[in-house]
Amino acid sequence: xxxxxxxxxxxxxxxxxxxxxxxxxxxxxxxxxxxxxxxxxxxxxxxxxxxxxxxxxxxxxxxxxxxxxxxxxxxxxxxxxxxxxxxxxxxxxxxxxxxxxxxxxxxxxxxxxxxxxxxxxxxxxxxxxxxxxxxxxxxxxxxxxxxxxxxxxxxxxxxxxxxxxxxxxxxxxxxxxxxxxxxxxxxxxxxxxxxxxxxxxxxxxxxxxxxxxxxxxxxxxxxxxx
Amino acid sequence: xxxxxxxxxxxxxxxxxxxxxxxxxxxxxxxxxxxxxxxxxxxxxxxxxxxxxxxxxxxxxxxxxxxxxxxxxxxxxxxxxxxxxxxxxxxxxxxxxxxxxxxxxxxxxxxxxxxxxxxxxxxxxxxxxxxxxxxxxxxxxxxxxxxxxxxxxxxxxxxxxxxxxx
Ligand SMILES: [Zn+2]
Numbered sequence: 001x002x003x004x005x006x007x008x009x010x011x012x013x014x015x016x017x018x019x020x021x022x023x024x025x026x027x028x029x030x031x032x033x034x035x036x037x038x039x040x041x042x043x044x045x046x047x048x049x050x051x052x053x054x055x056x057x058x059x060x061x062x063x064x065x066x067x068x069x070x071x072x073x074x075x076x077x078x079x080x081x082x083x084x085x086x087x088x089x090x091x092x093x094x095x096x097x098x099x100x101x102x103x104x105x106x107x108x109x110x111x112x113x114x115x116x117x118x119x120x121x122x123x124x125x126x127x128x129x130x131x132x133x134x135x136x137x138x139x140x141x142x143x144x145x146x147x148x149x150x151x152x153x154x155x156x157x158x159x160x161x162x163x164x165x166x167x168x169x170x171x172x173x174x175x176x177x178x179x180x181x182x183x184x185x186x187x188x189x190x191x192x193x194x195x196x197x198x199x200x201x202x203x204x205x206x207x208x209x210x211x212x213x214x215x216x217x218x219x220x221x222x223x224x225x226x
Numbered sequence: 227x228x229x230x231x232x233x234x235x236x237x238x239x240x241x242x243x244x245x246x247x248x249x250x251x252x253x254x255x256x257x258x259x260x261x262x263x264x265x266x267x268x269x270x271x272x273x274x275x276x277x278x279x280x281x282x283x284x285x286x287x288x289x290x291x292x293x294x295x296x297x298x299x300x301x302x303x304x305x306x307x308x309x310x311x312x313x314x315x316x317x318x319x320x321x322x323x324x325x326x327x328x329x330x331x332x333x334x335x336x337x338x339x340x341x342x343x344x345x346x347x348x349x350x351x352x353x354x355x356x357x358x359x360x361x362x363x364x365x366x367x368x369x370x371x372x373x374x375x376x377x378x379x380x381x382x383x384x385x386x387x388x389x390x391x392x
Contacts, residue, residue: 029366029376036368043287047316117316121286124319124392132367 002068004115005058006199007103008048009069012059013207014096015041016214017077018089026086033132037093040125044104047118060218064208065201072096072161074198074207079157081206087150090136091158097129098176099165106169134180141184152186159189164196243269246305247279253293254371257336260294264324267315277302277310282320284392285372322392338374339388347388349379 018038025031049055077092078085104126107119140151166173181188197203217224247269248261260266260281267280279298283291295312302310322341325333330340339347352360360381367390369376374387 029368032370032376033366033368036372039287039289039372040285041287043283043285047286113317117319120319121283121316124321125285128367128390135367 002052004048004107004118005052006068006070007100007107008045008052008058009067010073010096010100011041011048012045013067013069013073013210015039015045016210017073017075018093020077020084021089024084030086034089037129037132040122040129044100044118044122044125047121051114051118056218060215064203064211067198067201067203067207067211069198069203069207070161070165071195071198071204072158072165074204074210075158075161076206079153081209085150085154087140087147088154088158090133090140091151091154093129094133094137094177094180095158095162095165097126097133099162099169099173101126101130102169102172102176130176137180137184137186141181141186148185151184155181155186156189159191160193160195163191163194164198167199238271240269240271243271243277243279243302243307246301247281247298250294250297250301253290253297255333255336255338258329258332260298262326262329262332264320264326264329265294266298275307275309277307278313279310280313280315282315282318284320286316288372320392322389325389333389337386339377339386341389341391345391347377347386349377349382349384350386351382351384352379 015038018034018041021031021034022038023031025034045059046055049058052058072092072095075092076083077089079088101123104119104123107115108123110116110119137151140147142148162173163170178188244266245261248259248266250260252258252260252263252265255263263284265281265284267282269280270278272278279302281291281294281298291314298312299310302308334340334350337350339350339353341347346362349360349362360379362377362379364375365378365385366376368374369387373390373392375390376385377388378385
């Protein structure tokens with residue numbers, strides 16, 4: 001079940017990251033879209049974490065080194081912490097949701113009945129997430145010089161982290177993502193350094209800030225409800 | 227003296243239990259019931275009289291699920307059965323094909339379109355029997371609930387929601 005925990009942590013941390021966009025997206029429609037994608041990620045996280053234990057305890061009471069999410073999920077959605085960038089976010093979502101789609105497809109085909117049920121449910125939702133990122137990648141890549149520059153810069157910065165994200169599914173993932181980059185007129189970044197550690201609990205400094213925000217209420221008021 | 231609750235007899239029948247649970251309005255789309263949306267998957271009656279209702283989420287993160295569970299318990303409590311367990315199942319995964327004909331009709335009456343066979347919905351204001359289909363434009367793949375997308379009609383210029391194919 002450790003794979004389900006890792007996927008659950010990816011989804012949980014991604015949900016928290018995406019929720020930073022709520023009330024701050026460039027248009028109302030996009031605000032709604034990002035909030036919905038965050039909600040789907042949270043839903044997937046709840047299903048996946050519940051296979052490993054109590055979802056609330058896992059989400060709110062673990063410390064950084066106990067989380068198994070890949071590093072990509074916890075990275076800030078802009079060139080610097082606190083600096084939300086829309087093109088950056090779409091590049092991040094493209095890399096993440098394409099990998100999630102493949103992982104959930106594999107889950108759906110697994111012999112474990114529970115895992116297969118979760119996979120069948122989440123695969124439909126991540127298809128929409130990837131489609132959303134795909135459409136925006138085309139618009140940003142083929143848009144203005146500024147939008148092209150920003151999405152390319154984000155891709156170049158995030159690409160190394162996709163190494164850990166796509167462990168074991170690299171070829172299938174490239175087959176999914178490379179045509180989208182080509183269609184958008186973007187350069188597929190070269191494979192350079194390969195930062196990793198999230199799956200074994202060695203995280204970037206960004207996870208600590210994210211957890212502080214996500215966990216503070218539950219830790220101050222254990223069992224709080226509204 | 228034994229006081230028989232008038233509804234207790236009806237609850238001997240799992241189909242009747244599912245019917246009462248299914249008649250609960252969806253908390254977000256009040257015009258349709260959760261039965262019509264295909265959220266209620268069935269009901270069981272144990273020998274000790276305990277009732278289990280099985281539901282499936284439309285989207286995994288659907289925030290209405292907790293409200294739906296509470297509403298099912300209240301509806302069955304009102305029908306004389308206070309001891310109800312609501313179980314959530316994922317398989318088979320919910321799909322738009324589970325929405326009933328009366329469900330689609332109720333949604334369309336409120337201005338929420340069906341996804342359309344080709345993936346393009348018809349404007350619920352302009353599309354009346356025999357009328358030519360007006361061109362529509364997708365504004366956003368996401369709308370006020372996870373299960374809907376946002377469209378605009380090029381003829382009447384009004385925006386409308388459509389249920390997303392899932
Ligand atoms: Zn119209």
